Amino acid sequence: MLHIGLIREEKQPHDNRVAFTPQQCQWIIKHNPQVSFTVQPSAWRCFTDDEYTAAGIPLSEDLSHCEVLLGIKEVPAEKLLAGKKYLFFSHTRKKQPHNKHMLQTILQRDITLIDYECLVHEDGQRILGFGFFAGVVGAHNGLLTYGKKTGLYNLVPVHRCHDFKELINHYFGAKLPPLKIVITGSGRVAAGTLEVMGLLGIKYIPPEEFLINTYAYPVYTQLKAGELYLRKTDKTYSREDFHLHPEQYDCRFLPFVTATDILMNGIYWDHRIPPLFTWNDLAKDNFRIKVIADITDDTNGSIPSNLGDSSIDDPVYGVDRHTRQQTAPYLPDTLDMMCVSNLPNELPRDASQYFGDQLMKYVFDELQRPDSAVVYNATIAHNGDLTERFEYLRDYVEE
Numbered sequence: 001m002l003h004i005g006l007i008r009e010e011k012q013p014h015d016n017r018v019a020f021t022p023q024q025c026q027w028i029i030k031h032n033p034q035v036s037f038t039v040q041p042s043a044w045r046c047f048t049d050d051e052y053t054a055a056g057i058p059l060s061e062d063l064s065h066c067e068v069l070l071g072i073k074e075v076p077a078e079k080l081l082a083g084k085k086y087l088f089f090s091h092t093r094k095k096q097p098h099n100k101h102m103l104q105t106i107l108q109r110d111i112t113l114i115d116y117e118c119l120v121h122e123d124g125q126r127i128l129g130f131g132f133f134a135g136v137v138g139a140h141n142g143l144l145t146y147g148k149k150t151g152l153y154n155l156v157p158v159h160r161c162h163d164f165k166e167l168i169n170h171y172f173g174a175k176l177p178p179l180k181i182v183i184t185g186s187g188r189v190a191a192g193t194l195e196v197m198g199l200l201g202i203k204y205i206p207p208e209e210f211l212i213n214t215y216a217y218p219v220y221t222q223l224k225a226g227e228l229y230l231r232k233t234d235k236t237y238s239r240e241d242f243h244l245h246p247e248q249y250d251c252r253f254l255p256f257v258t259a260t261d262i263l264m265n266g267i268y269w270d271h272r273i274p275p276l277f278t279w280n281d282l283a284k285d286n287f288r289i290k291v292i293a294d295i296t297d298d299t300n301g302s303i304p305s306n307l308g309d310s311s312i313d314d315p316v317y318g319v320d321r322h323t324r325q326q327t328a329p330y331l332p333d334t335l336d337m338m339c340v341s342n343l344p345n346e347l348p349r350d351a352s353q354y355f356g357d358q359l360m361k362y363v364f365d366e367l368q369r370p371d372s373a374v375v376y377n378a379t380i381a382h383n384g385d386l387t388e389r390f391e392y393l394r395d396y397v398e399e
Contacts (some may be wrong), residue, residue: 019353039057040061082111093115135191138193138266138293179219203218226229228276229246262289306337
């Protein structure tokens with residue numbers, strides 16, 4: 001028998017998402033009689049305790065009988081149960097300072113940690129993620145911000161909607177003015193932003209036409225990595241080479257700053273990759289962009305004017321283009337930044353459903369196999385010790 005516990009999200013601010021919905025738990029039990037679920041009660045989870053009870057899933061504060069514990073965000077160190085197997089987004093693989101104590105505690109308490117972020121298919125593509133709904137919410141928030149800044153239209157905040165279906169209902173009859181949007185990236189985040197473009201009837205324009213033409217209706221273009229970055233020597237792009245040697249590539253975004261009203265940024269970034277533009281570009285009179293929805297949200301990353309995270313309750317701040325200081329949003333000459341790190345939490349029911357579907361399809365069976373390479377390669381700690389793949393974290397946890 002495999003006993004699985006769904007833990008309550010304790011990290012502040014509280015996350016509303018969950019790894020499996022009540023119906024998904026019910027389906028798994030029906031098709032896997034050797035599996036049981038127990039749910040830790042939560043006052044803030046997007047699916048209520050009553051919804052789990054109605055689906056026949058028992059509630060218990062005590063999860064000590066469960067071998068596998070599933071969460072979403074990092075677990076506070078004091079809440080970690082010794083000797084258990086945990087799955088959650090730990091945000092430790094890049095030696096993030098704020099999670100060092102948590103990983104130290106995991107090792108001290110003989111815990112096994114499997115990180116969702118490290119679960120990948122054979123070709124290296126990530127299995128799990130909330131990127132699609134980050135893209136949906138980020139695109140909506142970017143449009144909402146532009147409407148507030150210009151006073152030309154109003155959109156309802158996503159978190160006021162029960163689910164994605166209700167949000168879509170708000171799009172019926174929504175009329176946007178002529179505006180030009182650039183979407184960067186081609187992964188799950190970009191797919192979410194493109195969904196919103198389709199729902200609102202915003203027309204796609206090829207990049208070369210977007211740069212030179214004006215339109216009487218809202219339009220967007222999409223810049224994938226191969227259009228954004230070219231190798232300095234021969235002006236070509238190779239995905240594998242770019243990820244290995246990004247410092248050998250030039251960024252080609254700059255012409256778009258003079259032709260764009262809203263930038264929706266969903267591009268992969270690391271510290272060796274040149275930013276989309278510089279502070280000096282931002283200060284020039286021909287810098288047209290008024291709103292940036294930085295959905296990938298790397299502080300001081302691909303967008304230099306990302307000065308740090310905003311929140312769901314207060315999602316936008318302004319940036320003075322000349323002093324480089326944060327200001328109030330919606331002022332006439334500021335660049336408005338939307339930099340929320342937990343965007344999918346605005347549509348937690350849909351995001352949880354989507355995440356649980358991927359977990360069921362690609363990870364659940366692997367979890368029950370003793371020799372799963374997929375699971376082993378995502379295991380940062382096993383029974384209180386770093387695995388060989390993550391031995392590079394040794395200095396991080398022993399500092």
